[in-house]
Amino acid sequence: MSKISRVNKQSLSGRVSGSTASNSKPVTAPSGITGTDRLELSDQARSLSLLEDEAEQFPVIDMVRVEALREAIKSGNMPVNRELLAKKIQQFENFLEDIE
Secondary structure, eight states: OOTGGGSOHHHHHTTBTTOOOTTOOOOOOOTTOOOOOOBOOOHHHHHHHHHHHHHTTSOSSOHHHHHHHHHHHHHTOOOOOHHHHHHHHHHHHHHHHHHO
16 A cells, blocks of 8 residues: 555545545634635645556456466466575565564
């Protein structure tokens, strides 16, 4: 999950151009302070938010490819390069050791 995803988009979108979200409570400024706070999202930020929403709808795993590989394995039509497989497993194990 990206850092952007962690932002409560609903609370931000409800405050664009000075309006307040329906579930937010107004904040009273200390006495003697006047004015309003505003949050304005740039067109670029709005576009990024829309793109992120669209990207979240795509599966992380290509299930079509997974199923094709599964069928190839079942039917015995999946050639396996054992040396390459062993090398990749070792690389993964090394990676896991490095992040611990």
